[in-house]
Amino acid sequence: MNWDDTAPPTTEDPATGAPDRLVGADADGEDTAVEAALRPKDLEEFVGQERVREQLDLVLRAARARGATADHVLLSGAPGLGKTTLSMIIAAEMGAPIRITSGPAIQHAGDLAAILSSLQEGEVLFLDEIHRMSRPAEEMLYMAMEDFRVDVIVGKGPGATAIPLELPPFTLVGATTRAGLLPPPLRDRFGFTAHMEFYAPAELERVIHRSAGLLDVEIEPEGAAEIAGRSRGTPRIANRLLRRVRDYAQVKADGLITREIASQALGVYEVDARGLDRLDRAVLTALLKLFGGGPVGLSTLAVAVGEERETVEEVAEPFLVREGLLARTPRGRIATPAAWDHLGLVPPQQQAGAGGQQGLFGA
Ligand SMILES: Nc1ncnc2c1ncn2[C@@H]1O[C@H](COP(=O)(O)OP(=O)(O)OP(=O)(O)O)[C@@H](O)[C@H]1O
Numbered sequence: 340m341n342w343d344d345t346a347p348p349t350t351e352d353p354a355t356g357a358p359d360r361l362v363g364a365d366a367d368g369e370d371t372a373v374e375a376a377l378r379p380k381d382l383e384e385f386v387g388q389e390r391v392r393e394q395l396d397l398v399l400r401a402a403r404a405r406g407a408t409a410d411h412v413l414l415s416g417a418p419g420l421g422k423t424t425l426s427m428i429i430a431a432e433m434g435a436p437i438r439i440t441s442g443p444a445i446q447h448a449g450d451l452a453a454i455l456s457s458l459q460e461g462e463v464l465f466l467d468e469i470h471r472m473s474r475p476a477e478e479m480l481y482m483a484m485e486d487f488r489v490d491v492i493v494g495k496g497p498g499a500t501a502i503p504l505e506l507p508p509f510t511l512v513g514a515t516t517r518a519g520l521l522p523p524p525l526r527d528r529f530g531f532t533a534h535m536e537f538y539a540p541a542e543l544e545r546v547i548h549r550s551a552g553l554l555d556v557e558i559e560p561e562g563a564a565e566i567a568g569r570s571r572g573t574p575r576i577a578n579r580l581l582r583r584v585r586d587y588a589q590v591k592a593d594g595l596i597t598r599e600i601a602s603q604a605l606g607v608y609e610v611d612a613r614g615l616d617r618l619d620r621a622v623l624t625a626l627l628k629l630f631g632g633g634p635v636g637l638s639t640l641a642v643a644v645g646e647e648r649e650t651v652e653e654v655a656e657p658f659l660v661r662e663g664l665l666a667r668t669p670r671g672r673i674a675t676p677a678a679w680d681h682l683g684l685v686p687p688q689q690q691a692g693a694g695g696q697q698g699l700f701g702a
């Protein structure tokens with residue numbers, strides 16, 4: 340691997356590096372604009388997630404056959420894996436309108452009551468970030484999900500009365516990146532829970548070919564494979580990298596995306612063959628070169644790369660851990676053999692004459 344030893348660590352925006360990263364999984368402004376156009380419209384078009392698709396297909400088909408409203412669905416999974424997309428597909432497959440809101444937007448139970456009481460029969464209510472709803476709203480939702488009823492409280496203090504309000508049957512689709520944070524009573528009220536996994540490279544290739552078709556971009560299979568391999572298992576990232584590679588292909592070549600062009604383009608954007616960016620590599624490089632592969636404490640590691648502790652822990656580490664390049668242990672962070680391999684370095688104990696440095700650096 341080739342990296343620039345003298346390059347300063349990424350310090351542009353230490354506290355919030357995440358959303359602006361090319362390989363960040365959260366949507367940025369440009370994504371929001373383009374994503375609508377790239378969203379698969381039905382289950383058939385939705386790439387990968389075979390099990391989820393099959394199960395959801397059964398749930399929706401059966402409801403349609405009964406002429407009933409589909410059961411409530413919970414979608415859990417990391418950012419950019421297709422939860423919002425799938426909620427829209429559910430509505431489309433049911434031929435139902437969809438209302439979109441999110442946990443943080445619902446501050447008071449009254450906000451939720453207003454939404455619920457204005458739903459049409461069969462409507463899909465998409466509640467994004469459902470784990471971030473307020474407690475009173477959550478409790479109102481329990482009853483609405485189970486009995487299609489809410490109690491609207493009128494008045495204050497001892498004179499307050501609860502007026503029951505019937506709701507039309509509706510389908511709640513909840514999405515969360517943190518299923519573990521949902522209180523069990525809420526989780527239990529969903530008839531079906533779909534857990535979205537990261538995508539395999541071959542699936543991302545299909546996403547990329549599909550998007551390239553919609554964006555009118557010419558791409559060779561090897562070009563798509565090159566982009567897929569750097570997309571961190573995430574369709575949103577695959578689509579974003581595709582757009583950056585398209586720019587490069589237009590400006591530096593004839594527009595056709597080949598393996599060579601994809602590789603050069605992503606080299607310019609500092610996204611390496613495994614999808615690591617500059618921050619990820621700075622962390623790994625420090626861990627290997629300065630601390631002999633660890634164990635080293637998080638704070639020490641953060642200082643070494645000139646970043647906030649939180650940035651290293653929340654922005655860089657999750658992917659490095661997932662990739663099996665870094666491990667978090669009680670004694671500190673350690674690099675795995677795969678990390679040495681990825682950066683083309685040799686661990687100290689394998690170097691002739693060099694003593695191991697393990698255990699020298701505490702938290
Ligand atoms: N299975 C898929 N097939 C094709 N494209 C997909 C698939 N899943 C996601 N995408 C694409 O990835 C982008 C992001 O998907 P989506 O917005 O649904 O993710 P999300 O899970 O809702 O993310 P977040 O947690 O940030 O809300 C969309 O533009 C969509 O086109």
Ligand SMILES: [Mg+2]
Nearest residue numbers: 422423424467
């Ligand atoms: Mg979403």
